Amino acid sequence: MxxxxxxxxxxxxxxxxxxxxxxxxxxxxxxxxxxxxxxxxxxxxxxxxxxxxxxxxxxxxxxxxxxxxxxxxxxxxxxxxxxxxxxxxxxxxxxxxxxxxxxxxxxxxxxSPDIIAKKSNYPVLTVKPGSADCKTRVILIPIRNFLPERKLEWAVMLAKRYRAQVHLLAIQDRQEHKDWALPQVFLKAYHQMREHLHHPIEYSATGRQSTAKAALNCAELIMADMIVVNPETESGVSGIAGYRHISDLLGKDSKIQVLDIQPYKSELQN
Known part of the structure; x- marks a missing residue:
C-alpha cells in the first residue's frame, strides 16, 4: 500500500x-x-x-x-x-x-495524540523542538500479540523515505500466558519487513509490563529517532500523575518523534 x-x-x-x-x-x-x-x-x-x-x-x-x-x-x-x-x-x-x-x-x-489517533482513525505524529534539526535514521517498532499490519506499512514507507534503519522490539506482557503468539507474530513481522526493505532489520526483546515505557527505554538505548506505536495500548502511561502520552515523558530537547497509528479493524478482531 x-x-x-x-x-x-x-x-x-x-x-x-x-x-x-x-x-x-x-x-x-x-x-x-x-x-x-x-x-x-x-x-x-x-x-x-x-x-x-x-x-x-x-x-x-x-x-x-x-x-x-x-x-x-x-x-x-x-x-x-x-x-x-x-x-x-x-x-x-x-x-x-x-x-x-x-x-x-x-x-x-x-x-492526547493517541486519543486523537484512535477516535479519528488518522495517524498522529508528535514532535518536540529537539527534533527540529535531527534526521530520522532509526525507527523503533514495538511488536506484541498481533501482527500490526498498518503500523508495519507505515514503517516501511518511512524507512524508505528517510533511508532509516528499522528496529523491531518484541514485548511480552508478564500477565500473558507462556504459550501465547508473540514468537510467531514477531517472525511474521520480521519477514514482512525484510521483504520490503533491503538493509538488515535489527531486533531485540523485553519482558517489561508497560509497553510505552519499554519502547521509550529501548528508543533511548538504540538512539532511535522515531517510535511507531498503536494508540493508548502502546503509547499510554498510567501513574500517580494520571494518564499521559509517551511524548509527555520526553524532554523538550528530545529528538524522538512518536507516531500513533490506529490498527485496521481486522487486526483488532483477530
Missing part, C-alpha cells in the same frame, strides 16, 4: 510548537507538494489574523510547493476540534508540535 502525504492537518498556536510541526510536516511532504491545513482554536476575544499571515508568508517563502489553508474554530476543547476537523478533511497525517507539559496552549483542556 502506497502512503502519500497530500493532505496534512497541523494544529497551530503560533509558538515554537507550530514551527517544529510545520518543519517536520514539510520534511514528509518533500518536493512532491502538499496541502497544509492549519487549525487554530480561538478563545473568546482573541485575534490571530496577523499571526496567521506571518505564518503563511513564512511557509510560502520556505516551502513554495506547499499550499496552505487556514481553519479557525471556536471552542474550549482543542482535542475535540482537531478530531472534528480531521473527520471533515480526512488528512493523510496529523502533525502536532508539543513542548514538555505544562504548556499554555496544550494545557488548555489538554490533548
Amino acid at each position: 502506497a502512503i502519500a502525504f497530500n493532505t496534512l492537518l497541523i494544529p497551530v498556536d503560533f509558538s515554537q510548537n507550530t514551527d517544529i510541526a510545520v518543519k517536520k510536516a514539510a520534511e514528509l511532504a518533500g518536493k512532491e507538494g502538499a496541502e497544509f491545513h492549519l487549525l487554530h482554536v480561538l478563545r473568546a476575544g482573541s485575534e490571530v489574523d496577523e499571526k496567521f499571515q506571518r505564518l503563511e508568508s513564512m511557509i510560502a517563502a520556505t516551502y513554495p510547493m506547499i499550499r496552505v489553508r487556514r481553519h479557525l474554530l471556536r471552542g474550549r476543547s482543542v482535542q475535540r476540534a482537531i478530531i472534528e476537523c480531521a473527520e471533515l478533511l480526512r488528512p493523510d497525517l496529523i502533525v502536532i508540535g508539543k513542548s514538555k507539559p505544562p504548556k499554555k496552549w496544550f494545557g488548555f483542556r489538554g490533548i
Whole structure:
C-alpha cells in the first residue's frame, strides 16, 4: 500500500510548537507538494489574523510547493476540534508540535495524540523542538500479540523515505500466558519487513509490563529517532500523575518523534 502525504492537518498556536510541526510536516511532504491545513482554536476575544499571515508568508517563502489553508474554530476543547476537523478533511497525517507539559496552549483542556489517533482513525505524529534539526535514521517498532499490519506499512514507507534503519522490539506482557503468539507474530513481522526493505532489520526483546515505557527505554538505548506505536495500548502511561502520552515523558530537547497509528479493524478482531 502506497502512503502519500497530500493532505496534512497541523494544529497551530503560533509558538515554537507550530514551527517544529510545520518543519517536520514539510520534511514528509518533500518536493512532491502538499496541502497544509492549519487549525487554530480561538478563545473568546482573541485575534490571530496577523499571526496567521506571518505564518503563511513564512511557509510560502520556505516551502513554495506547499499550499496552505487556514481553519479557525471556536471552542474550549482543542482535542475535540482537531478530531472534528480531521473527520471533515480526512488528512493523510496529523502533525502536532508539543513542548514538555505544562504548556499554555496544550494545557488548555489538554490533548492526547493517541486519543486523537484512535477516535479519528488518522495517524498522529508528535514532535518536540529537539527534533527540529535531527534526521530520522532509526525507527523503533514495538511488536506484541498481533501482527500490526498498518503500523508495519507505515514503517516501511518511512524507512524508505528517510533511508532509516528499522528496529523491531518484541514485548511480552508478564500477565500473558507462556504459550501465547508473540514468537510467531514477531517472525511474521520480521519477514514482512525484510521483504520490503533491503538493509538488515535489527531486533531485540523485553519482558517489561508497560509497553510505552519499554519502547521509550529501548528508543533511548538504540538512539532511535522515531517510535511507531498503536494508540493508548502502546503509547499510554498510567501513574500517580494520571494518564499521559509517551511524548509527555520526553524532554523538550528530545529528538524522538512518536507516531500513533490506529490498527485496521481486522487486526483488532483477530
